[in-house]
Amino acid sequence: MNRFEKLSLLTENMDVEEGEKLETAIKSCPVIPSTEKLPMVTYAKMSGGKTIPLLKSLITSVCEKNCKYCSFRAGRDFRRATFTPDEMANTFLDLYQKKIIEGLFLSSGIAGGGVRIQDKINETAEILRMKKNFGGYLHFKIMPGAEFDQIQNLMKWSDRVSINLEAPNPERLNILAPKKNFSDELFTRLKWVDVIRKNKAPNQNWKRKWPSLTTQLVVGPSGESDLEILKTSDYLFKNFNVARVYFMTFTPVVDTPFENIPAENPIRGNRLYQASFLLRDYGFTFEDFEFNPIGHLNLEKDPKKNWADIHLKNNPIEINCASKEELLRIPGIGPKRVELISKFRKHKKIQSEDDLKTLGLSIHQVGEFILMNGRSPIYQLKWTF
Numbered sequence: 001m002n003r004f005e006k007l008s009l010l011t012e013n014m015d016v017e018e019g020e021k022l023e024t025a026i027k028s029c030p031v032i033p034s035t036e037k038l039p040m041v042t043y044a045k046m047s048g049g050k051t052i053p054l055l056k057s058l059i060t061s062v063c064e065k066n067c068k069y070c071s072f073r074a075g076r077d078f079r080r081a082t083f084t085p086d087e088m089a090n091t092f093l094d095l096y097q098k099k100i101i102e103g104l105f106l107s108s109g110i111a112g113g114g115v116r117i118q119d120k121i122n123e124t125a126e127i128l129r130m131k132k133n134f135g136g137y138l139h140f141k142i143m144p145g146a147e148f149d150q151i152q153n154l155m156k157w158s159d160r161v162s163i164n165l166e167a168p169n170p171e172r173l174n175i176l177a178p179k180k181n182f183s184d185e186l187f188t189r190l191k192w193v194d195v196i197r198k199n200k201a202p203n204q205n206w207k208r209k210w211p212s213l214t215t216q217l218v219v220g221p222s223g224e225s226d227l228e229i230l231k232t233s234d235y236l237f238k239n240f241n242v243a244r245v246y247f248m249t250f251t252p253v254v255d256t257p258f259e260n261i262p263a264e265n266p267i268r269g270n271r272l273y274q275a276s277f278l279l280r281d282y283g284f285t286f287e288d289f290e291f292n293p294i295g296h297l298n299l300e301k302d303p304k305k306n307w308a309d310i311h312l313k314n315n316p317i318e319i320n321c322a323s324k325e326e327l328l329r330i331p332g333i334g335p336k337r338v339e340l341i342s343k344f345r346k347h348k349k350i351q352s353e354d355d356l357k358t359l360g361l362s363i364h365q366v367g368e369f370i371l372m373n374g375r376s377p378i379y380q381l382k383w384t385f
């Protein structure tokens with residue numbers, strides 16, 4: 001099997017959190033023989049807002065665990081493949097040099113224990129940074145059961161590391177992945193990343209800063225509520241400075257124990273993202289969300305708009321003197337827009353639709369929730385006609 005055949009097998013069936021395949025770019029790539037299937041390319045958003053294409057691959061699709069939702073689970077009959085760290089690094093660099101991708105997101109099945117596979121991932125990272133002097137974006141998965149020193153070494157070469165908790169608590173994980181131990185194998189490792197970032201100076205790191213940390217939860221098949229998911233997410237944001245919790249809305253895979261469980265509604269994933277951002281960046285608390293009796297958010301409504309409809313429609317906020325916290329409660333206004341509004345107000349009052357437009361705000365979005373100089377912009381609009 002040549003290395004691009006292997007890459008096709010290793011990238012096949014990987015879930016995509018954000019982004020899509022760059023099929024046209026890959027098809028026209030002279031590096032990949034035209035007979036091969038396309039490797040998986042996803043996008044990652046950088047801190048400055050730029051989006052870059054990433055190769056998302058496993059180092060091996062052999063796995064001894066039996067997670068009930070996963071296409072790579074032990075015993076499932078399909079063609080598997082394994083890269084050595086050198087093969088992984090060189091194949092990635094071939095695609096990088098052809099400008100197909102700009103970064104790597106490397107995960108793995110678990111064959112021979114998490115410690116052994118972590119060594120392979122760490123070796124790939126070290127080859128790319130030390131031997132090949134690769135300076136671009138690298139995101140590496142931390143394996144269940146990885147050792148403290150392995151995690152600390154990996155963090156030296158990474159822009160981002162992630163550990164998938166998969167479920168919001170041990171009871172739910174037991175339904176999804178009976179061979180994984182929530183507290184010991186996963187949660188403790190996630191905590192170590194934060195301990196390392198808090199207690200050690202990143203002097204020896206290639207960028208002299210520690211990587212960001214993310215995790216992922218599978219949404220749907222364990223019967224978990226949105227409240228359970230959001231409570232865990234909020235804990236991770238506040239205690240371990242987790243940059244983002246990804247929500248993988250479940251889709252059944254044939255020949256797995258969950259093949260007959262219906263796919264989760266993707267809108268549920270969107271609502272969870274919206275609510276988690278409100279908890280992380282907007283000062284919202286659980287009391288600000290409406291949960292139904294079984295702990296789910298309303299699928300029909302954006303949770304911020306829902307809050308504003310209840311609290312602001314009859315009590316709009318004066319945009320010229322609102323605090324940062326109050327501004328963040330208005331639909332359409334996020335942390336960046338708050339900065340723009342603060343700068344604008346230093347020079348001039350916000351008093352017209354044009355002023356709102358200058359701030360990137362639509363009167364249709366914010367009009368019913370604000371006052372400008374004591375007057376509703378909706379009312380002002382009516383009189384303009």
Ligand code: SF4
Pocket residue numbers: 063064065066067070071072073074108109110177
């Ligand atoms: S450990 Fe990872 S690759 Fe293996 S079955 Fe579980 S989710 Fe799939």
